[in-house]
Amino acid sequence: MKKLALMVLLFVAAPLLAAELEVGAKAPAFELVNAVDGKTVAFAPGDGRLSVIVFTCNQCPYAKAFEPRLIALGSEYAKRGVVFYAIDSNDDAAFPVETMGEMKGRAVSEHYPFPYLKDGDSKVAREYGARVTPHVFVVDGKGFVRYRGYVDDSTKAAERQHAGLTDALNELMAGKGVKVSATKAFGCSIKFKG
Amino acid sequence: MRQLLISLAFLAAVSARAEVREVKTLEEIQRAFRADTLVRVVSVCATWCAPCVAEIGGIDDVAKSFRKSAVEIVGVSLDDAVAANRAEGKEKLSRFLREKKVAFPNLYYTGKPGELADEMHFDGAIPVTIVFDRQGREIARGEGVLDLKWLRDTLKMLEEKVR
Numbered sequence: 085m086k087k088l089a090l091m092v093l094l095f096v097a098a099p100l101l102a103a104e105l106e107v108g109a110k111a112p113a114f115e116l117v118n119a120v121d122g123k124t125v126a127f128a129p130g131d132g133r134l135s136v137i138v139f140t141c142n143q144c145p146y147a148k149a150f151e152p153r154l155i156a157l158g159s160e161y162a163k164r165g166v167v168f169y170a171i172d173s174n175d176d177a178a179f180p181v182e183t184m185g186e187m188k189g190r191a192v193s194e195h196y197p198f199p200y201l202k203d204g205d206s207k208v209a210r211e212y213g214a215r216v217t218p219h220v221f222v223v224d225g226k227g228f229v230r231y232r233g234y235v236d237d238s239t240k241a242a243e244r245q246h247a248g249l250t251d252a253l254n255e256l257m258a259g260k261g262v263k264v265s266a267t268k269a270f271g272c273s274i275k276f277k278g
Numbered sequence: 279m280r281q282l283l284i285s286l287a288f289l290a291a292v293s294a295r296a297e298v299r300e301v302k303t304l305e306e307i308q309r310a311f312r313a314d315t316l317v318r319v320v321s322v323c324a325t326w327c328a329p330c331v332a333e334i335g336g337i338d339d340v341a342k343s344f345r346k347s348a349v350e351i352v353g354v355s356l357d358d359a360v361a362a363n364r365a366e367g368k369e370k371l372s373r374f375l376r377e378k379k380v381a382f383p384n385l386y387y388t389g390k391p392g393e394l395a396d397e398m399h400f401d402g403a404i405p406v407t408i409v410f411d412r413q414g415r416e417i418a419r420g421e422g423v424l425d426l427k428w429l430r431d432t433l434k435m436l437e438e439k440v441r
Contacts, residue, residue, distance in 0.1 A: 101401070145326035145360045146391075216403045238390050239359055270359075270391040272327065273403035273422060 119187035129227030144272035173209035216271035233267030
């Protein structure tokens with residue numbers, strides 16, 4: 085018993101984070117400004133469209149490693165009616181590389197086929213329970229989370245054994261259930277504001 | 279004497295290579311510890327992770343103060359996940375460790391970071407530092423930016439317990 089108490093005491097050195105949104109949960113709505121054109125983009129879960137919400141950022145090397153893949157998927161799946169939203173929730177006061185200006189620069193130079201939205205107070209990341217960049221959530225037309233986790237299990241195409249995001253999208257578009265609906269997103273921690 | 283010098287040179291070469299030895303599983307990481315180590319600290323990091331870079335010097339100080347004790351710290355780098363190729367990733371890590379004068383052993387993880395996160399039950403972000411006993415059972419963990427005082431105090435307490 086004494087040993088157990090000691091162990092509980094030792095387990096405290098971790099930040100408190102909101103729970104990751106479960107598969108089957110209703111996705112939270114958001115209204116955020118697109119860094120590219122300054123216009124507000126609203127996501128209304130249940131709008132009848134299959135949607136992909138990607139928490140990403142400018143600086144993280146792991147997110148950058150997935151950027152070309154996300155750009156390709158964004159273009160390809162847009163043709164099939166899927167809507168992608170890229171969201172940067174990092175605190176831009178502490179990390180100036182994450183300002184709207186820097187985001188716009190990146191989105192324009194890399195030709196993002198989707199809006200790049202600033203979640204300045206990290207509220208949307210908290211509501212989704214996003215932890216890292218990149219961290220993806222697939223929301224069906226009725227507004228429910230059907231997949232959450234990584235884009236793929238590896239940044240390297242040659243080592244990829246499981247494509248989490250595209251498998252989920254393909255299954256949903258074929259009217260099937262998602263076989264692997266929750267995976268472990270890995271990346272840089274989101275630098276939450278406040 | 280000459281033989282001694284040759285073996286010393288050989289040892290130096292081996293240890294220089296050993297600091298970026300490849301590992302693919304948590305089990306391989308556990309096997310990298312000295313056999314007599316009772317308190318085993320695995321610090322997962324990467325040269326591309328800013329908070330990891332910021333804290334590695336502090337971890338090295340802690341490792342030095344527990345030299346010749348039952349406590350050992352081993353670093354595990356996730357550089358491979360974003361490296362163009364393995365040789366380049368290993369070279370980058372070696373250079374970084376040399377520049378930072380890091381003395382504690384560091385391993386080069388070649389598996390998928392998400393799999394390690396699953397095996398070690400962490401959230402998917404680094405840095406993360408986990409303390410195990412010799413049987414590989416977890417005793418304590420620090421997630422996110424490491425509280426070095428917490429690490430030092432925890433290790434000191436554990437070292438006294440096992441002494």
